[in-house]
Amino acid sequence: MAERFTRPKRGSWIVGVCAGVxxxxxxxxxxxxxLFVLAAGAGGAGVIVYFLLWTFTRAE
Known part of the structure; x- marks a missing residue:
């Protein structure tokens, strides 16, 4: 089975989404x-994806 994506508590700037990815x-x-910053500036897709990843992934 594939390993689950998690957000690390250490080494992250805000909530760990980018570090986990x-x-x-x-x-x-x-x-x-x-890449998230560029995607946020290009129509806001990065903000939406970041929020979804933050919402549906668990922290370590």
Missing amino acids: ADGLGLPRSLVRL
């Missing part, structure tokens, strides 16, 4: 944060 995908956290 980065860790889960094996990407640098700064890159994921930048």
Whole structure:
């Protein structure tokens, strides 16, 4: 079974969504944060996705 996505309590700036995504995908956290910021500026999709991930994922 696939490992569940979690938001880390340590090493996060706000609630850990970007850190959890980065860790889960094996990407640098700064890159994921930048992508969310760019997506937020391009029509607000990043804000919606961030909110959904925050709402439906559990913290470590």
